[in-house]
Each structure stands twice: as structure tokens, then as C-alpha cells.
Amino acid sequence: MAGLTAAALAAVGFLAYQASANVPETLAAPSPKTTSTAPPAGHAAEHKDKKHPLTVPADSGTGARVVYALDDRRVWLVNSKGKMIRSFAVMPSSVNPRPGSYKVRSRTGVIKGSDGVPIEHVVLFAVADGGVPVGFSAAQDGSMESPDRKLKTGGVRMKRADGNAMWAFATVGAKVVVVP
Template sequence: MASSSSGIVAGLTAGALAVVGFLAYQASASAPSSAVAASSSASPSATGPTEKARKPSPLALPANSGSGTRVVYSLAGKRIWLVDSEAKAGTKPRTFPVAPSAVNPTPDTYRVLTRSLKITGSDGKPVEHVVRFANVDGTTIGFSAAVDGTMPKPGATPQEGTGAVRLSRADGTAVWEFATVAVKVVVVP
């Protein structure tokens, strides 16, 4: 009887070890890759593709977008950020979407050249809070808001030959208050 009971104990022990091993595998498979990599003795290349596949948030300030107080305009992101170098540490810059113009400036650092409270835009619409910062082949590029509050439909083709980067009225007011003459405007791809 002793040999059969030791066989049962050995079988139960092996079964328990198998269950514990399976549960450990499940836990490591569902753990964040940073926790697995920190506790693993595997080579650095074994951390998997998830580390490389993470993309920055579209709301995150683009890398290499300059320093100091500035407006950052992402052409591909169709978004601007108001970066205040005097803001308290940890404060995120205000950001909002824009409707791009038909004529785009090249990625570079510009300065606010002129401003107009209310004018008729190059597309014939009454606009307000116009902040101009670049000139491309005779077309003035600037941020503005339509007085009637309308925005181009997402994906709409901007009117040819215009340099109006359109914002909502509230966002246009924020840019107007922030981007005074000589403030930097950093355009990124």
C-alpha cells in the first residue's frame, strides 16, 4: 500500500505543479510587457513588438516642436497647441483641431506678423481674430474663425489659393489672446 500511496502523492504533486505553472504562464501573458521585461532574464529583443507599436496620442505636443512660448501647428495632425513657457510645471498646453488651408507653409519657425480683429477672408467669409504668420508665393497664411461660427466639413477640400487655417470661434479667441505680434509659430509636418 505504501508504494501506491506514494504514487498518488507524486501524481497529485505533479498535477499541482502543472496547474501552478499554467497559472503563472497566464499571469505573465496578461501582464504589461514592461513588468514582464523587468522580471525576465530574456534578451532585450524578446520584449515583443508592443513596445515599438505604441503611438503617441494625437493630443500630445509633437516632439521637436521648439521651446519657449509658441503656437505649434501640425500640418498632418490638423491641430495646434498653445505652449506657454510661463505656465506652471505639469500644465498641458491647450490644443484644438483646425481646418487646414489650401496653401501650407513649409515646416519651420515663424513669428506672428500681423493681426486683424475682423476682416473679410480670402474665401469671401467675414472672419475674426486673424493671426497672420507666413507668406507662401503671395498667399498669406494665418489662423482665423468665421464670424458665423461655421467650420469646413471634415475632409472637405479647402478653397484653392486660400491661406486661412480655420478654427472654431472659441478657439480663435484663445489664439487671438495668446498669439500677439512676434510670438513664435512652429509649423511641424
């Protein structure tokens, strides 16, 4: 019985830790070790504020959508009520789509990527300059390496768990918004 109680307490503690680690900064209690992120005087032009990963870019529209921020190398999955349901880092391809609104054109479960890497959960949504198809995918080996800039590839790579979430969320016709 004591072993069961200890296991239950460990599970509750782990879940509490996870919940506290995912609280947006605006809702979290200030930490005594918090330091200012303001740039030094005279350096404002060099400083670029990074958005909080749980904050969907304001210029990404409304409704259910996948938001891909090129500069932040991040994706948000947003439900029909405008609530972010998942956010994750991605590795951009060597060719990027222009900012704008797109729709998922096709999906492929498993295939070899244009860089030769076996990939899964391919969600194509755009064609970039030069006719390069652009889409989200996850490498089957879990890698997210920087693409070879000599190759003209359009695969935006993500971790496999994020690829699973993308696959479940972004069906054919789903809205994809690309922001700078």
C-alpha cells in the same frame, strides 16, 4: 435649500466629468473596453500612429509657442515653461506654409477672408509659396468647412472659442512652429 444642494452637486459632477474626460491616456486608468491600436501583422507600413491631442510634438522646439501640425490638423498653445495650455483641431487652408519656425507678423480683429467668409481674430504668421499669406482665423458663423482647393487661400480655420484663445495668446512677434 434642497434645490441649492442639488444644483451644487450637479455642478461638481459636471466638473468632475470634464476633468476625467481630459486626462491623458498615460495617466488614465485602463478601461475594460480598451482595444489595441496595433496594426494587423504585415500592415505596419500602412498604419500611422496619431499623437495624443494633449502631447505637444517633440520636434516643435522649446519655450512659449504656437505649434501647428499639418498632418494632424491640430494646434497647441504652449506656455514659456513648455506646458500645453490648449490644443484644438483646425481646418487647413488650400495652401500650407513649409515646416519651420515663424513669428506672428500681424493681427486683424474682423475682416472678410480671401474666400469671402467673414472672419475674426486673424493671426498672420507666414507667406507660403506663391506669396499667399497664411494665418489662423475663425469664421464668424462658426463654420470650419473644407476650403475650395481651386482657391489659393491661407486661412487655417478654427472654432470661435479656439480663435479667442489664439487671439489672446499669439500677439505680434509670438513664435509659431509648423511641423509636418
